[in-house]
Amino acid sequence: MVADTAIRAVHRLTARWCADLAPDGGTVFTAAGLWPLLAALADGADGTARRELADAVGVPAEGAAGHARELIAALRRLPGVGAAIGLWTKPGLPVSASWTARLPADVHEVLATDGAQARLDAWAARHSNGLVESFPLEVTEDTQLVLASALAVRTEWLRPFVPSVLCPEAGPWAERAIAALYRRTALLDRLAVADTPAGPVSELRVLGTGGIDVHLLLGEETAAPGQVLSAGLGLLARRHPRVTGDLLPYGTPGPGVTVSRSLAYRPEQWLDVVTPRFTVAAGHDLLRSPRTFGLVAASCPDRGHFPGIAGDFPLAVEAAAQNATASFSARGFRAAAISAIAVAAGGIPPKPPYRVREVEFRVDRPFGFLAVHRTSRLVLAAGWVERPDEEPSGLYDSLEDGDGDDTDAW
Template identity: 35%
Template sequence: MTLTSRPAKRLRSSTRLSKAHTATRSDPPADAINDLAARWIASLPDKATVFSPVGVWPVLAILADPATEDVSADLRTTLCVDRSVEDADLLHAALDTLEFLACNDALDAAVAVWVSQHLGVREEWLARLPEHSRGLLTQTPAVDQPILDEWARQRTRDLFTECPAKIEKEDDFVLASAIGLNMEWTTHFQRISKHKLRQHFRGLSYIRCADGITTVRVEGRSRNQPRSGAINCYLVLGEKGASASDTLSRGLALVRRHGASSISYKNALKLAGPGLTVRIEESCAFQDKGRPYVEITTPGFKVSADHDLLESDVFGLGSAKEEPETLGHHFPGITDNATWVKAAGQSAVARFSSGGFRAAAVTHARGSTCMAAPRKPSPPKFAQALFLDVEIDRAFGFICVEENTGVVLFVGWVTEEQFMDSEKDIRSSTGSK
């Protein structure tokens, strides 16, 4: 968002969100963020995409805090919170969410705000944001843009080399969040063909089937600190010809309902869904001892997308983007000057390789101002082995979830055009934090 007004005190350059911004940090509002993910999924066109609901939610929550009642009401609908939640609590929830994610070594999470000297920003509002997340706009794009580009590059571990927010001379205010995910698989995939990967594991908590959907859970962890909070990537396969929104909507519902919980061995024998083959072999050599053999075959992929948050009603910016009347303004908590959101978007990228998964999203808002519990498996019969084989060979979805809270980090849809076909890409591993 971009604003303009009287001179403001010079601010420090933006740095990574401090891990000690509050004495008592709470977990992210997973239900609210995941409800936003569900609404976003329902609006998706039937094409390749990737987005981060946990990247958008804090930006909208921070905007709701200083907004007028009408603008705040629209944003609250998007944020999936009711009127019992105070505006100030939304800002705290936004910062706590990013701080919580940043404590996971596999994740980067940051927020930043840049203001011009002419904005007339309310110091009391600015002071509620982490000190090191504040920066100064000179209103010289050649000076400001490289600063934002470097911020985006550092916060996404080079997945973005430029900030999607393109600074203009009239910009007085830019609010941005960055989410980065860099994890390795607990068990690496093997390359079996030009663009296919295969992984083997055992257990009753990896595959779910319901409503014409098959989900496969692939476990990830931090490359440098394996004991850091686990992150699961769910691959979602629907019936042939099913749309992206329908497949991902059903997949998200299945993931939210069951998470990483186990099914019973008896129910595993009855599993039926897209891409799944269930085999039973009578062989002492392959006795499974209550833990089926699971095999997943999937393509590696790269996918990216840009989202205009002003084009859809999903994001609650309909009132905020309207140019206010001469004496009106949408964000009185930020400045006395009439302000409105003139641009808002998210750019995201994801990469699934044999060694791990990398993804990043940068969400930005720019505006203008005018003055004025698992179940125990049943034991199998002696010498019986159950094999659950899933092969993904067509368009499919993915949902990345922080395991402890269940909050959705990234969602995407992959078509054959995004399948990796080079040995360098498909074998590439994750970087370090």
């Protein structure tokens, strides 16, 4: 189980990142992947850099590297999650043995003069299950140390969605044929509408294997991406009141939600979901917003900031980046991210006999998502979808068990 201290700290960093979001075409990021790197740096920093990094990671700098090691170990124990840390240093850099001892074992390698970038790209591909093919930063002649982390998340839906097509009549996706996914379930409480600081937000929880779920978040059209994602974090922390689909009033009680009565052949109530299939990828230059990540002072090259890492050898952050990707399909969800910091210098039937409650959730404009470990509520990845997948060829190819009769599989 992931420790509560680490979960709170990661979510705090996630919230800081959300507040700084300005997605263009959609984005995906993982604070859970970046946090161990910042914590490790905080442990080895001094002065203003140490204070800023400690504030960003939300734990005291002293012992922060130990928390990073524990978080990586906890992530590795979660089914469907892979995590790793890598450390490379140039020959001759006097790296502190006590600092490296607080990192996961056997991560320290030599930063070779020749072929270093190819080796780092191979490390990124291997630890992201091939989802991220290139390392997020380039090594320069001045690079003395590279600290990186990898986080890969994989879950299969308990029952697959059914491929469909979504053709919105209005909004940013109007008159487009969107590759969509459809599900019907009798479990109306998988959908809820919450009252949040960003206004009403509709949340759909899609349960997957390995205890990993994906929460789809649809806010009002005027709500900013960061506000909607922050509302999702508040829902995880139970800070916002929410009303589940079985208790929602008739009409349109939330974004994308319609509640009505309909005729049916069985007395069950239904939740119908139509949502886009998507793949998003993003590259983040963390030094564009250094204050968010506690890297203002640490990236100042006028002096050294990490005596706990390399003693008197002056080190400053020269680059910090994350490459991430996520996909939501009929069968499941995949996400991966590599973070790195470089330090330098649907006949007529008989009339249905029952009138039942029917809830529809239709996502036909930009929305957010959170990939969450169900038990601990740790957010493994977060993102915003502005450009869903277009209708592909072979859209109606059959799926195993994908007949749409998902009455209790969520």
